[in-house]
Every structure is written in structure tokens, then in C-alpha cells.
Amino acid sequence: DGGLIALIALVLQNTSLVICLKLTFRDGAAPYTASTVVLVTELVKLIICLTVVAATYSTADLLAVVGQVKNQGMLFVPSVLYVIQNNLLFFGAERLPSLLYISCSQTKILTTAVTSRLILGTQSNTKQYLCLMMLVFGIVLVQAQGDDARSTPSGSPVSSRFLGMFAVVMASWTSALAGVVLEKIYKSSGSHGTTIAHTIWTRNVQLSLISIPFAISVVYFKDISRFSPGSFLLGYDRFVWTVVMLQAAGGIIIAYVLKFASNVLKCLAIAISICCCAVFSVVSGELIYSPSMMLGVLIVCVSVAGYNISRPQHQIPEAPKRTQSESPFVDCD
Numbered sequence: 001d002g003g004l005i006a007l008i009a010l011v012l013q014n015t016s017l018v019i020c021l022k023l024t025f026r027d028g029a030a031p032y033t034a035s036t037v038v039l040v041t042e043l044v045k046l047i048i049c050l051t052v053v054a055a056t057y058s059t060a061d062l063l064a065v066v067g068q069v070k071n072q073g074m075l076f077v078p079s080v081l082y083v084i085q086n087n088l089l090f091f092g093a094e095r096l097p098s099l100l101y102i103s104c105s106q107t108k109i110l111t112t113a114v115t116s117r118l119i120l121g122t123q124s125n126t127k128q129y130l131c132l133m134m135l136v137f138g139i140v141l142v143q144a145q146g147d148d149a150r151s152t153p154s155g156s157p158v159s160s161r162f163l164g165m166f167a168v169v170m171a172s173w174t175s176a177l178a179g180v181v182l183e184k185i186y187k188s189s190g191s192h193g194t195t196i197a198h199t200i201w202t203r204n205v206q207l208s209l210i211s212i213p214f215a216i217s218v219v220y221f222k223d224i225s226r227f228s229p230g231s232f233l234l235g236y237d238r239f240v241w242t243v244v245m246l247q248a249a250g251g252i253i254i255a256y257v258l259k260f261a262s263n264v265l266k267c268l269a270i271a272i273s274i275c276c277c278a279v280f281s282v283v284s285g286e287l288i289y290s291p292s293m294m295l296g297v298l299i300v301c302v303s304v305a306g307y308n309i310s311r312p313q314h315q316i317p318e319a320p321k322r323t324q325s326e327s328p329f330v331d332c333d
Helices: 002-023 034-056 059-071 073-095 098-105 108-120 126-146 158-188 200-226 238-260 263-283 291-309
Strands: none
Touching (some): 002 098, 073 200, 098 291, 126 291
């Protein structure tokens, strides 16, 4: 069953990414540079997507996909925002317990609602506004438990935890803006003078081609002073490489989920991931179990599910005609 496989894939990706990301900052782990991980992730994603496109399209179409990049000015916005978002997420993950990290990341629902309203004119109903208020309340409850943590990540003080929360919330804003801009591109773009029907693979090729130069710029201006010959991949253990692969596969998994799963299954996957991270946070000693913490987790899960289930479904405009050998159009979240 495609829906069940999609559910399992999203749960594993969400939960494993958060837990492995936390383990890269564990005591005794060799330090690594987060900006290089963002760059390596984009390179891996580009290789994967290029391989799929090369196997699906002709050489001429592949060159056309690459050649279109210079004319896709709007794609520069989400490409840059995704680089910023990923760097912010690493900053936040280093400073937050796993449960607080994944709970705060759900603020992207709120930020997406706001940016969709401002840019696309999307209307939210009363149930959705109620769910957004519940989400904020649930995150506040979970955050309150951070003050009772047995140990803060990497020995960081409480002020550092608030910086981590601020970074994750800002990442939610960049994610929301990037997603809304992509949605606008998908809804308004035609063939741009070509016969290519874009898929998730071709769009990711274009996004990565634009993102990589910006990711290199971040590495150069932010961390170049830390490098010595041969130290670019210093600290890349099995957990860091797992994070790279999970991040690279993230967009592909989301596309698979949107193709085969319903909103209910997607919400269930997010809820299961949050609960798994709650268990990990308690078992690892990041947070102390309490009824109010579990109430906060429950409220976050219910609000996420309630918002998505009550969201009116809209149709993605039909893609241009394509041959049978071409992949079906798949929108991404």
C-alpha cells in the first residue's frame, strides 16, 4: 500500500533526522562545520536528481533543464532561503532538546499561513485559526519543560536555548517564504518556451544548481578561517553522513508522501515523530517527564493534525502535455 509506505518513510525521515542531528553534537563527538554539511547535502541531492533526470530524459532535455536555470529568476529566492534555513536549523539543533526542536519546527504551519495570506491571498477558516493558537500554546508548554532539563545541549546556558528557539523560528519563516514562492512558481509557470514538463527531479536539479554557489559563499565567509588542508570533512562520522543523506532525501520523501498519502496520514506521521522525539528526550536525559510536557506534546500534535485536515484542498494547475515516458508531475511541500 503506497499510503502506508509513505507514512513509514516520513516517520523514519522526520524522527531519524532529528535524533541523528542531536547525536552529531553529543559529548565526545569530533566537531564539524555545519555550513559544509549544508553544502555537501546540496551536492548529494544534485547528484541523485541528475542521475534520475538523466535516466528519464534525453540528453537534449537534460541540457535544457540545466540551461533554463539562468531564466528562472524566481527560483533564486527559495534556493537562497533554503540555504539560510538549513544553517539556522543546525544552529538551533545544537542548542535545543530534541522535543523542543521538533515542536518549534512546527511553527512553519503558522508562518506558512501568514506568508500564504500575504503573498497568495490564501484564506484560513475559523478552525484553522483555533489550531494555530493551540499550536503556540502547546509549544509554550513544551518550552516550559526546557527549564527543568537535566542537562542543556553541549552545556549551553538557558540564554543559548532561547537563541536556538529563535533560530528555529526564523528557519520556519524562511521555509514558509520559500515554500510559498515555489507554490506561486508552480501555479503560474508554464513551459517557458520549452516542451519540458517539470517534475520534482528537474526542479530539484535547478534548485540545487542555484543553491550550491550560495552554500559555498556561506562556507567561505563564515568558516573559511577554520579550515586547514584536508579538514573540510573533519568530524564527519556516521551520524553526520546519515544527516546528509536524510536531508538530501527529505524533499523526495515529501513528494512521495504527497503523491501517495492523504493529509490524515501526513499528520499522523508528524505526530508519531513528535512522540518519538519526546521519548528520546526523556530517555537521553534532555528533558524530565511531566504531565504538562505530555500535554504540550498532545496539543502540538492535535493542532498540527487539525490545521491540515481542515485545510481546503486546492488543485495544482495541470502540467503541459507529455509523452508516456515522462514522469508524472509531482508538487513538493
